[in-house]
Amino acid sequence: MEKNMFYNHVSSWIDSYYNAEALEWLRRFINNSAQPLEMKDRLLREVDRKIASLTNMPFFGSYDDMKLLMDEHCHPQIFTTRYAAMSKVAQLRIMGYDARLLEGNSFFRIQLVQSAPVNFISPVNEGRIASLPQQQMKMSA
Structure with missing residues (x-):
């Protein structure tokens, strides 16, 4: 107790x-x-x-000897439509995660195959970094 x-x-x-x-x-x-x-x-x-x-x-945790995408309650996140699951896989791949779709009978889960790279740059910061050389070119011209 x-x-x-x-x-x-x-x-x-x-x-x-x-x-x-x-x-x-x-x-x-x-x-x-x-x-x-x-x-x-x-x-x-x-x-x-x-x-x-x-x-x-994203938060990945171990479940049945696999690294799966977890929800806010630390349970494997389940997607009911293939579209939602594929959208999440695409988002994770953009972030640098090697993720793949696991298909069940009527649901989908996402497995992490390999961890994301350590030098990950978020898409928010990437826009700032990409626009930096253009500003420098304008200043030098």
Whole structure:
């Protein structure tokens, strides 16, 4: 019962934090706690999911020995239409992830084949970088 109270309390902290740096502090707190490894893993997955949502990055987690795209509840994200799933795969590939579509009977999931490159540049910043040489050319002319 005491372990369940700890989990609920820390989980509510995770939900209430809206700063990725503060969540890193919470990650260290969880790692240093004297709780069972299974509970620490669950809480650390929640921290990873929250950081991914705050930084607008996809969150992949292990499920049945595969890395799958996860939803906000740390369950494999399921798409009901092929169009929605393919759109998400295309978005992930643009971001540099090697993702592929897994087809079920009436649903689709996305598997991460290989991690994204470390030197990923977000599309928002890419526009700023691409326009920089044009501005420099105007200034030099």
